[in-house]
Amino acid sequence: MADGRPDPIRIDVGALVQRSVASLYAHLVTRPTGRAVRLAIETQLAEAGEPTVSLVDLTEVTILDFSCADEVVAKLLQRFLASDRPRNAFFVFRGVQVRHRDPMQAVLERQGLVAVAQRDDGEFELLGPATRGEHDAWSRVERAGRVARTDFESHFDGSGLREGVAGILHRRLVFETSAGDLVALSRLVHH
Numbered sequence: 001m002a003d004g005r006p007d008p009i010r011i012d013v014g015a016l017v018q019r020s021v022a023s024l025y026a027h028l029v030t031r032p033t034g035r036a037v038r039l040a041i042e043t044q045l046a047e048a049g050e051p052t053v054s055l056v057d058l059t060e061v062t063i064l065d066f067s068c069a070d071e072v073v074a075k076l077l078q079r080f081l082a083s084d085r086p087r088n089a090f091f092v093f094r095g096v097q098v099r100h101r102d103p104m105q106a107v108l109e110r111q112g113l114v115a116v117a118q119r120d121d122g123e124f125e126l127l128g129p130a131t132r133g134e135h136d137a138w139s140r141v142e143r144a145g146r147v148a149r150t151d152f153e154s155h156f157d158g159s160g161l162r163e164g165v166a167g168i169l170h171r172r173l174v175f176e177t178s179a180g181d182l183v184a185l186s187r188l189v190h191h
Contacts, residue, residue, distance in 0.1 A: 005175060006053040006090055008189045009044065013072065014060025016040045027063040034071025041076060042086070051088035053175070053188045059095030059120070069103035074111045081113075081172060090172050092185050094118040096127070114171050116185050124186040126173065133164030134171070141174050142184045149180035 016037050017027070027033075045052060056072075058064065064072075073093065080089045096104065096117040108115060108128030116138075117127045126138055140155050141147050147155050156165050165182070168174050175183045 005177060005183060006051040006088075006188055007049045008053045008055055009048045010055045010057055011041050011044055012057050012060065013037060013041075014057075017061070027061075029063055029065045029068060031067040031071060034068030037068070038071045038076050041072070042079070045087060045089055048089075051090065051175075053090040053092065053185055055092050055094050055189045057094045058097070058100055061095075061100065064100045064103050066103045066106060069100075070107045070111075073104050073115060074107040074113055077108075077113050077115060078111065090175060090185055090188075092116045092118060092124075092189050093127075094189075095120055101127070114173060116173055118186070118189075124184075130171075130173075131164065131167060133160040133162075134167040134173070135164070137161050137164030138168045138173050141168070141182045142186060145184050145187045147182045 017033065019040070041054070041056065045054060056076075077091060079085060080087070080091070093104070093115055097120045104115070104117070104127055112129060114126055114128035114130045114134065116124060118124050124142060126135060130138065137156060140161075144155070152165070156162055169176055169182075173185065175185060175188060177183060
């Protein structure tokens with residue numbers, strides 16, 4: 001893509017569960033199941049271009065327990081936030097339904113992580129313990145779709161927002177182009 005923007009890849013977690021653990025149902029229960037799915041996601045990422053925005057689709061997942069949320073959400077994010085991450089990847093979790101929210105929120109809060117999620121109504125939101133500045137900065141980028149580096153002053157006035165921008169970049173909640181523009185991950189998974 002232009003500006004070195006990531007190529008999106010869709011990862012159907014329901015199908016991965018059925019393939020990885022030979023289950024007829026898309027139930028993410030038990031840590032070994034979650035680990036198998038996370039490893040399958042990492043394998044798909046290893047075969048993708050770089051940078052990559054991964055649309056981790058939970059739409060067909062009927063049950064997500066806390067141990068699987070820890071493996072598939074928290075450990076996946078941790079691995080790709082680390083300075084020694086295996087590749088340059090960003091994540092959006094799609095199809096986050098009410099039944100997924102509690103386990104995801106709990107593991108994200110416990111690990112101090114934040115994720116971009118698309119609810120089943122199509123709206124995007126942050127899950128996890130984002131600071132007010134991070135939430136406000138992310139919301140402004142999300143609404144605009146893209147904020148040019150030259151427009152930062154008007155979009156992010158105030159120290160809380162400037163700190164928020166640093167936070168959302170560090171947490172990989174937006175994509176920074178080679179020109180320094182910020183692009184909402186929601187725009188990257190739709191194009």
